[in-house]
Amino acid sequence: MDGLCLGGIGGGENGRIGRGQLEDNDDDDDTQYKSKNLEAERRRRLKLSQRLLTLRSLVPKITNMNMATIIDDAVTYIVDLQKNVKALSDQLLETEAPCEDGPKASVDEIDTAQEMEANGVKPDVQVTSIDEHKLWIKIIIPKKKSRFTKLLETLSVCGFELTDTSVTAFKGAMLILSCVEGASGEMLKASRTKDLLLEIIKGI
């Protein structure tokens, strides 16, 4: 698609084509250079033109079919869409119904603890030492609304940093498995950490 219908793309490449032709000194190497460059250039132009075509297919209003107007129309279309989005989101925000989560949340909490028991899941805290600096913790607690956040907050305050984490919620319980490290590289003791965790859990 050398003679691109999208006018003037070739015009923009004048410099680059010229560059390829400048290396016209040697024989074999150079024919390679030239052809490589030519092909690369061709592919590049092809890529660009295909994408422009796709762009044009997306935009509903098209005026002229040349390269610059495609971009212009795309710009106006995007601006239009952004305005739409803004209008809709404003509309959404202003008609925001009062939040009804309050009563629900508390009901949730009561329920999860009960649910856990009902399903035979027991709260648990385990701490194992992997390394001098690494611990592995496992926590099972009833799941409540912002509990995980609070746990993380407290842990970070205590100087723990969770590296690899996996959290799952199931049957009203939350399972947290994580590798924990001291934030400043200190040594951690498993038992001490366990006590600490138990206390934390009681508190949140």
Add this chain to the structure above:
Amino acid sequence: MAVAEYPPKEMMEDTAACFDPNAVAAAQVEGVAFSGTDGCHQQQNVAASAVEEVDLHRHYQQQELMGFAAEDEGGGVDDRRSISRVALEEGFHRAGSGDNGYGDMNQVLPYGAGHSSSTWDYAAPGTEGLSHDDDGHHHNIMSQQVADPLQFLQSQAPQTFGNDGPSDVFASVPAADLLNLFRLARCSSSSLLPSSSLSFANPNSPAPPLLFDPLVHLSNLQPQPPFIRELFQSLPNCGYDLPIPGSSSLFGGGNNLERGENEGDEGNNLGMAMMYCEEEDGGHQFVENNNGVFTFGSEMMADMDDCHVKVKMGKRRRGKVAKPYTTERDRRSQINHKYDALKKLIPSPTKGDRASIVGDAIEYIKELLRTVNELKLLVEKKRWGTERSKRQKVEEEGFDGEISIARPPGNPADQSYNRTLRSSWLQRKSKVTEVDVRIIDDEVTIKLVQRKKINCLLHVSRVLDELQLDLHHVAGGHIGEHYSFLLNTKIYEGSTVYASAIASKLIEVIDRQYTTTPPTCSGY
């Protein structure tokens, strides 16, 4: 021509102002002027001189009209103007030949002379400040509305001058329009626009077709350009931004008419304006007039959307053949400007080369479409939700304790609306963070990659709480240099959070934390 002989100061005295932007009148006066030139009577001296000055004036006024803001842009030529100029020159030629086919014009002259004293005198103040210099000065004259001469001119309307163009057309334009034309040409206020009978808002009115016929004579053509410019200045956004630089004249200096230069700028704008007219009116009649010549002065085109309307050469056009761009370099710089504009719009641009800009634009457009759909759905749901809750409030009162977990049963009617699955997906990247948010119905899946520095899990969790997302599953950790997390969350019932809000909030929080945290010397 006799006109040239007139010393400038005489022009100061008179009239011509009274003929003002009304080229029709001017055209009439042209006839009058020439007859006056032919035989200058003493008593009619005032009238004659005034008339001749009017004639010369008319040129300037045409310029004025064409170059509304009096910016001396190189004039473009379009068919109409070429035609009008031709008409002008024809008129001049006729005058120069001293042809006496204007017998009836001599009749006019006494008529004109009879009124002349009053009208000219009236108009006299208006001519102050007029000079032979090109543009800007006409403003003074122009701004002085002269009612009387207008009436005088209007009364001339039914007269036929024995030459073709002006009279026919002039006759067909109702007098009231003339007044509008006068005023409109001078005031740039948009309030006048509705009053104009040439208003674009009314494409079905019979009057415009006449005016936009390419063959319509000079007299009717000239008032047009100011309309267009004002129209665009005054119109609210019709979905297409048409930033027209206030300073540059849309229709270039009318100097072209006299000098015969065709640099094409004006034609561009004219054509472009025409083009936009076309767009917004959905194919208004004057589409076919869109034959503007386009050249792009670089400063002019920086902001404007431009239509690459190729020039259809008016056969009678003179001067150099105007190309769309003066140089290849201009063209390239234009295109680069546009690519830049596109790039600015895209939220997370990656590389700067054209292909990737276009690629990103494609993705962004798709994303915007998804967002729009999502939001529409949400709004719908919300509306239904509020209605439903109103309906069910009566029922719910008895069920306080049991509502919690089970979703309130919807009416069958609601079900049909709720069946449309809400889905959306978008990605956002910033320098250190990458967020991918997918929403299906009420489940949100978030993928987060952050170049490790802070304990982002904490912040993410906070954000999720704020957005009322219920964390169901998290997996991730430290991978190489990055923190990577996959989070599965559920949207609480009744919350109307949407994808882009989530994504942008997350990125915002994380970036903020990233920048505010001093670099920690971690063991890694």
